[in-house]
Amino acid sequence: MSSGKQGQERSFWDTKTQQFHGGQDWKMCGDRFVEDFSVTTNGLGTPVKALEAAADSLKTCDHYPPADQEPARSSLAQFLWPDTHDRNHGRLILGNGASELIDLVIRQAPGETWKPGPWSVQYKEYERSAKTSGRRILEASTEERASLVCLVNPCNPTGDYLTWEEVVAWIRQHALPGAVVIVDESMQLWHSPGFREDSLASHPDLASTLLAEDGLQLYVIHSWTKIWSCTGLRLGSVVTPSAQHTQALRRVQVPWSVNTPALAFLDAVVRDTEYMNQTWELTPVWRVQLIDRLVDLSSRLPGPAWEMHGKPFLSWVWVDVKEESLADRLVHLAREAGVPVRSGRPGYEQPTFVRVAVRESGKVDHLIQAWESLLN
Known part of the structure; x- marks a missing residue:
């Protein structure tokens, strides 16, 4: 260039x-x-209706947005888990785009090494955050296991994709016992009307099983700004391993990180079938x-x-x-x-x-x- x-x-x-x-x-x-x-x-x-909801919410911009991120957080939980949202609601946190949550999880993760998914290249924000937190960066092709692994699936930009079973197998092969594991499913929403069936977030026992059997902490991250074309609003979420992990993250998350128009947009858009x-x-x-x-x-x-x-x-x-x-x-x-x-x-x-x-x-x-x- x-x-x-x-x-x-x-x-x-x-x-x-x-x-x-x-x-x-x-x-x-x-x-x-x-x-x-x-x-x-x-x-x-x-989406027009969600955009109108965001614009209308500006009338209340002289007030703080809700600190509990409601009702948008509950609405997203119902979108992710139509039949089990009550069970999983406590594992969900909203953020100012996925980038805030990527950094939030990585900064508090223990260990010294970071490894990306198996692709030739993937979304670089994970590597950036790993570097700024002082971690040793491993190549995807190495056999060495890492204390922090991050897999973008589907992979942006390469377009590679693994089924949820293949992702779990890769995690167990490349993560050290006790590692923090982040799987980014931001582009998985395009999969099909049955996207939930192939999402790690839709297998509620998986996170607890990985934690119990391997000590692995699984975090599933979504950026909602691509599927709903609202990158300027900054909307992301993370599904944590448990309600206790959610509480630990919330303690270090900046208050009111998701603004009023973004919350209004999210609350409306999840119903636009x-x-x-x-x-x-x-x-x-x-x-x-x-x-x-x-x-x-x-x-x-x-x-x-x-x-x-x-x-x-x-x-x-x-x-x-x-x-x-x-x-x-x-x-x-x-x-x-x-x-x-x-x-x-x-x-x-x-x-x-x-x-x-x-x-x-x-x-x-x-x-x-x-x-x-x-x-x-």
Whole structure:
């Protein structure tokens, strides 16, 4: 990447103290902006009723939000556990995005070593927090077990996915006895209407079993800002191993970390079943259409064919275009056309990759037209 492009990225990030994260390039587009393909948010956009609830809640912004996060926390518990929410409610904490909760769990975790999931690369916020807490970073490929392991499943950005049984097997193989285990299921919501069946959070006896048999503390984290396209509101949650673990985290959590509009949004959006049904219906269709367009464009360009990565239900495609210079060029052209994509170079250190969000075909037209200029 040229120094000029790096300079643009640094205008949003202090590279000496902050971990690079996507989602900022749209600001560089100005009046040219059409659609943000750089973030893995839901292609349907923000749910209207929930957005209206958040806006209406601003009328009470002269009051503190509820310290117990209610009724939003109970509403989310009912969404996660329709039949057992009373049993599991005490294991749930809301946070200012998943990032707050990632840091909260990692800072209080014992031990000295950290290990990521088995992927070539995963969401970097876990590694950032592990480094700032002074841990020794292990490579995913090593056999050494760690006192803190973090697995992002489905993996953002690679699109890899393990079933819940495979996740448990991996945990037992790579975590030391007594370890803290974090599994990030933020993108698992796209799986299908039966997503709960393949979620660790939906197996209530699993956490207690791991704790009793291996001393493993299992935390399941969700970022809700992608599935409901509300990244500016900052909404996350963590399911802890037990009510006692919840209390321990709450003691060190900053009070009122989730603001009034975010709580109102969450309380409303979990009841929007039509939105979720449309998500499960349309996302796989739009993703196939996007891949077809990318494959066609690749076939008309000189050089190796592009490789498409990720499960069919996901809200993005991880694209290996095989050449670093081409990836840089694609990122630049997309930004100039007002349809930014995520470069794999900064943060992920995958310079031949770009990540493209799934969007409906009319918006994809703008991206493909921008990239077809390479044919001239």
